[in-house]
Each structure stands twice: as C-alpha cells, then as structure tokens.
Amino acid sequence: MHRLVTPFCSLVSFVGGLFLSAGADTIHLKNGDVIYADDTKDTGTKIEYQKGDDTYSIPKSRVDSIDKGGAAGSSPSATVAADLQMPVCGSSNTAAEGELLTQVVTGGQVNRDALRAIEMRGNANHTAIAYYIAGKQEFQSGDYTSARRDFETALRNDPQNPTIVNFYAALLIKTGNAQDGLLYAEHAVQQAPDSADAWAVLGYAQFATSHTREAIQSWKKSLAIRPDANIQQMIARAGRENSVENNYAERDSGHFNLHYEGSQSSD
Numbered sequence: 001m002h003r004l005v006t007p008f009c010s011l012v013s014f015v016g017g018l019f020l021s022a023g024a025d026t027i028h029l030k031n032g033d034v035i036y037a038d039d040t041k042d043t044g045t046k047i048e049y050q051k052g053d054d055t056y057s058i059p060k061s062r063v064d065s066i067d068k069g070g071a072a073g074s075s076p077s078a079t080v081a082a083d084l085q086m087p088v089c090g091s092s093n094t095a096a097e098g099e100l101l102t103q104v105v106t107g108g109q110v111n112r113d114a115l116r117a118i119e120m121r122g123n124a125n126h127t128a129i130a131y132y133i134a135g136k137q138e139f140q141s142g143d144y145t146s147a148r149r150d151f152e153t154a155l156r157n158d159p160q161n162p163t164i165v166n167f168y169a170a171l172l173i174k175t176g177n178a179q180d181g182l183l184y185a186e187h188a189v190q191q192a193p194d195s196a197d198a199w200a201v202l203g204y205a206q207f208a209t210s211h212t213r214e215a216i217q218s219w220k221k222s223l224a225i226r227p228d229a230n231i232q233q234m235i236a237r238a239g240r241e242n243s244v245e246n247n248y249a250e251r252d253s254g255h256f257n258l259h260y261e262g263s264q265s266s267d
Contacts, residue, residue, distance in 0.1 A: 128158035
C-alpha cells in the first residue's frame with residue numbers, strides 16, 4: 001500500500017511551541033519553583049489553583065508572584081489555543097503526493113472541486129492523501145474546523161496511516177480535545193513505534209491530560225530516536241511541575257480531589 005512519508009517537523013515544532021508558550025497562569029514560588037495552572041484564586045491566606053479536574057492549595061506565604069496568562073477556568077488542553085507560526089518542512093518524497101499537492105492546493109487555498117474529483121476516481125489511497133494534504137494546509141492556516149473534517153475523511157479512507165493519525169491527534173490537542181487526541185496519539189505510536197514525532201505528540205497529549213510522568217517517558221523515547229530542543233524544554237518543565245506536585249498530599253472529598261501541603265489536614 002502507498003504510504004505518506006511527509007516529514008513531521010512542522011507538526012512537532014508547532015505543537016511543542018503551543019505548550020511552551022501556552023496562556024496558562026504561572027505561579028512563582030519563593031524557593032524558585034514554578035507551577036503552571038489553568039486558573040488561580042487568591043483566598044487571602046492561600047492560593048488555590050486548578051489543573052484539569054483537580055484543585056490544589058498552597059499557602060500564600062510561599063508565593064512570590066502570579067502571572068495571569070490565560071482565561072479563567074480553561075482546561076489543560078485549552079492552553080494550546082495560542083496562534084503561533086508553524087515552520088514548514090520539506091515536501092513529501094512520494095511522487096503521488098507531489099502530484100496531488102499541485103491539484104489540491106492552489107494559491108495557498110484548498111481546491112474543493114479538485115478534492116471531489118479525486119474522490120470520484122474511487123482510489124481510497126489517493127483520496128486519503130488528497131484530504132490529508134487539504135487538512136494539513138487548513139491546519140497551518142488556522143482553519144481547524146475544515147482541517148478536522150478533511151483529516152477525518154482521510155482517515156476513513158486510510159485509518160492505519162500514522163502520518164494522518166498523528167496530525168489528527170495534534171489537531172485535537174490544539175482545539176481543546178486532548179483526551180480524544182490522546183487515543184489517536186497512542187494509535188500513531190502503535191503504528192509507528194520508531195517515529196520520534198509520534199512519541200513527541202503522544203507526550204504532548206499526555207501532558208495536556210495531566211499525565212505528566214507518562215509524558216516525560218514518551219518525550220524521552222522521542223529524544224532517544226532524535227534530539228529536539230523543544231522536547232528537552234518540555235521535559236524540564238514537566239519535571240519541575242511533577243516535583244512540585246509531589247510535595248503535596250492528595251485527598252478525595254467525594255466530589256473533588258483536594259491537594260494540600262503536608263500529610264495531615266483537619267476535616
């Protein structure tokens with residue numbers, strides 16, 4: 001079967017930049033540690049902050065400053081909503097994709113008539129490539145609704161293609177659907193276990209869904225295959241966050257997960 005071999009570097013740089021420049025609140029502690037949170041609240045004696053579905057609390061006396069960088073109440077995956085430039089890598093090494101690219105994208109725009117014409121030919125592989133090209137162009141242009149539709153059409157025609165699956169996972173993370181993106185990122189790794197990019201995107205999905213330790217492991221696997229400065233920065237950031245969170249005890253109140261400093265707390 002004909003497979004896409006388009007480089008992932010634009011995708012990984014883009015997703016990595018989203019997290020490194022995310023709009024979450026940043027809590028700076030007096031001991032030099034940093035906590036990244038979806039939302040923060042000053043209660044007078046302590047700072048409460050939210051990460052995903054969990055709520056944490058830290059004495060205000062330990063906090064040096066708070067940088068408000070995002071919308072209140074946003075989820076971890078929502079922090080990837082910043083609009084950043086995506087570096088563009090080289091074109092595909094396959095003649096079929098190069099030929100379809102000139103038909104599908106003209107003047108920087110997706111040619112929907114050309115897409116329909118390619119689909120009418122009944123070649124599922126070429127249809128998948130064509131809609132993948134369209135989705136990637138729309139993804140890079142910020143038209144995420146159209147990109148999602150076209151990636152899904154591509155996947156219906158070639159559901160086992162790791163390139164398409166990985167781009168679709170990144171799109172889901174970008175649009176605040178990191179939990180769904182995690183499933184597709186895991187599938188991409190299963191299909192391409194030797195791909196540094198698949199492991200990288202899986203790490204971003206895990207980090208966005210508060211699976212920090214798993215994200216670090218995935219990024220380390222990515223680095224073992226190919227060095228990447230963005231991945232190294234993400235590992236350092238995730239390591240700091242994980243270290244800070246390990247200093248807190250966790251208690252299930254029945255409706256909320258409460259995290260507090262120390263091993264004891266009154267009811």
